Amino acid sequence: MATSPLPTALEEIVARAAAAATPFARTTPEARAKALVRVADALEQASAELVPIAMRETGLSEARLSGEVTRSAVQIRMFADAVVDGAYLDARVDPLDEHFALGVRPDLRRTHIPLGPVVNFAASNFPFAFSVPGGDSAAILAAGCPLIVKAHPGHPELSDATAAVMIEALDEAGMPEHVMQVVHGFDEGIAVLTDPRIKGGAFTGSIAGGRALADIAQSRPAPIPFYGELGSVNPVFVTQAALDERRDAIAEGYVTSVSGSAGQLCTKPGFVFVPDSHGLDTALNTAATPVAEHRLLNPRIAQGYAERRELIMGTPGVRAVHEGGIRFDDEGQGWATPTIVAMSLDTLREHAETLTHEVFGPMSLLVEVPDGTAYAPLMGELFEGNLTGTVHLSDDEMAGATANHAALAELVEAITLQAGRVLFDGWPTGVAVSPAQTHGGPWPATTLDTSTSVGTAAISRFQRPVTYQNAAAVFLPAELRDDNPRGVAQRISPAGESQNWGSRWR
The missing domain is CATH 3.40.605.10 (Aldehyde Dehydrogenase; Chain A, domain 1)
Known part of the structure; x- marks a missing residue:
C-alpha cells in the first residue's frame, strides 16, 4: 500500500x-x-x-x-x-x-x-x-x-x-x-x-x-x-473428583475471577466445563449474590456487553444460574453485576456460532458435560487459540494416582497446543509479572503465537538478529567478544565439534 x-x-x-x-x-x-x-x-x-x-x-x-x-x-x-x-x-x-x-x-x-x-x-x-x-x-x-x-x-x-x-x-x-x-x-x-x-x-x-x-x-x-x-475465552475444565473435594472453593474462585474489574480482563474464564451432575448452582449463587455492581469502562463497551449478554441469554437451552444484570445511567455508562449461565454440551455445539465468542464483561458460561465424555477433544472442536487453559483436579488426580490419568494427560496436551499458559487448580486472572511468564497464544489470542x-x-x-563474520574484536558488540566484559551468557560451538554432531544418537 x-x-x-x-x-x-x-x-x-x-x-x-x-x-x-x-x-x-x-x-x-x-x-x-x-x-x-x-x-x-x-x-x-x-x-x-x-x-x-x-x-x-x-x-x-x-x-x-x-x-x-x-x-x-x-x-x-x-x-x-x-x-x-x-x-x-x-x-x-x-x-x-x-x-x-x-x-x-x-x-x-x-x-x-x-x-x-x-x-x-x-x-x-x-x-x-x-x-x-x-x-x-x-x-x-x-x-x-x-x-x-x-x-x-x-x-x-x-x-x-x-x-x-x-x-x-x-x-x-x-x-x-x-x-x-x-x-x-x-x-x-x-x-x-x-x-x-x-x-x-x-x-x-x-x-x-x-x-x-x-x-x-x-x-x-x-x-x-x-x-x-x-481475544481469548480461557476455557476451564473441572473434574468430578475436584468438585467432590472443594465444590464451594471452586465456585467462589470462579465468581471472583469472572467479576473482577467487571469481567473486563483478557484472561477472564469465559467457559467452565463441568460434569452435568456438578451441583454448583447453590454455591455459585451464594458467591455471586454479594458482588456489588461495577461500572464498565465506557458506554460503547457497556452497550456491547448488554447486547452480547442478551443474545446469549435468549439462546434456546441456556439457563441462568445467576442472572446478574446491567443498568445504564443518564450518561450512558453501564453498571453490571456478574451473570453466569449454564447449558448442555449439546446446546453449546448446536449454537456454537452464537455462544463461543468472547464476552467482554462479567459473564461466563458453565457447560454441563455428560459423564464419560472426554474433555480433551473439546479444545480443538470448540475453540481456536487462547491465552490460557485451566484444569481443576483432585489431589489424587494431581499426583497421577487415578485411573483417568491418561485422559487427563491428553487434556493437558490439548490445552498446551492451543494456549500460552496452562494452569492447574487456579484461575487465569491475575497474570504474574515474572521472567518465565507467557502472555500470548495461537490466533486469535495473539497475531504471532511465538x-x-x-x-x-x-x-x-x-x-532482530545480526551475525558478524570474521570481525575483529574492536568491531564486535561486547556480548560477542571473547573476553565478554558484560558477562552475558554465550552459546559457543567449539572448533571440531561438528565432526561429532549426531554421534550420540547412532
Whole structure:
C-alpha cells in the first residue's frame, strides 16, 4: 500500500523518533537500566496524582488502579535487570573452524539489535499495565527502540499525564531526546503505522481492531512485525473428583475471577466445563449474590456487553444460574453485576456460532458435560487459540494416582497446543509479572503465537538478529567478544565439534 505524506505534527513526531533510534540503540545496558528504574520510581511517586484521573476516566477502583501502577513499576524494573543480564540477546559464538564438517567455517557471532521506532496501540481495560506505561511500552524501551504510544481514547487525559511523568524521567536519566512520544486519534495511529520509518507495532484490544492493524502492517511495501494481543475465552475444565473435594472453593474462585474489574480482563474464564451432575448452582449463587455492581469502562463497551449478554441469554437451552444484570445511567455508562449461565454440551455445539465468542464483561458460561465424555477433544472442536487453559483436579488426580490419568494427560496436551499458559487448580486472572511468564497464544489470542507481552521474553519482539563474520574484536558488540566484559551468557560451538554432531544418537 502506498503511504501518504504525514500531517506536520505527525511528521515531526515520527522524524524525532527516527532521529533518536541510533543514539538510543547506542546507550549502554547500564544506562538504559538506570533510566527504566527512574521511570518506575517516577510512576510510583506520581501515583496519587495519576490514579484519580484513571478512576474518573475508566470507572475502575482505586485499589485496582493503584495495584496497576505497582505492577507497571515492577515490570519496568524487571526489564531493567534483564537488559543488563543480556540473556535476551541470545549471544552465539562459532569460532573459526578449519576442520568443520562442510569445509572451513568462518568465525560467526550472532546477537540481537533494536528494530528502530515502534508504535504501541494502548489498551482500554488496563490504563496503566497495558497502556502508556504498560508491558509493551516497557519492552520497547528496554529493547532500545524509540517508542510512540497511540493513546487509547478511553483515557486520554491519563495518557498524557502518564507520558509526561515517563518522558521527564527519561530526560533526567540522560536518554536521547524523544525516545518516547504520544499520539492521539484513530487515523493518526494508522498514519504512523504505515510510515516507513516505523519498524514494528504492538497492540492490545479486540480481534477486529488487531486484525485490521496487523493486515496494515503486513501490507506495507516493507512489512513489519506486529505483535497484537486480541481475544481469548480461557476455557476451564473441572473434574468430578475436584468438585467432590472443594465444590464451594471452586465456585467462589470462579465468581471472583469472572467479576473482577467487571469481567473486563483478557484472561477472564469465559467457559467452565463441568460434569452435568456438578451441583454448583447453590454455591455459585451464594458467591455471586454479594458482588456489588461495577461500572464498565465506557458506554460503547457497556452497550456491547448488554447486547452480547442478551443474545446469549435468549439462546434456546441456556439457563441462568445467576442472572446478574446491567443498568445504564443518564450518561450512558453501564453498571453490571456478574451473570453466569449454564447449558448442555449439546446446546453449546448446536449454537456454537452464537455462544463461543468472547464476552467482554462479567459473564461466563458453565457447560454441563455428560459423564464419560472426554474433555480433551473439546479444545480443538470448540475453540481456536487462547491465552490460557485451566484444569481443576483432585489431589489424587494431581499426583497421577487415578485411573483417568491418561485422559487427563491428553487434556493437558490439548490445552498446551492451543494456549500460552496452562494452569492447574487456579484461575487465569491475575497474570504474574515474572521472567518465565507467557502472555500470548495461537490466533486469535495473539497475531504471532511465538510472542508474549509479559515476562522478560517480551523484549526480544522488538529486536532482530545480526551475525558478524570474521570481525575483529574492536568491531564486535561486547556480548560477542571473547573476553565478554558484560558477562552475558554465550552459546559457543567449539572448533571440531561438528565432526561429532549426531554421534550420540547412532
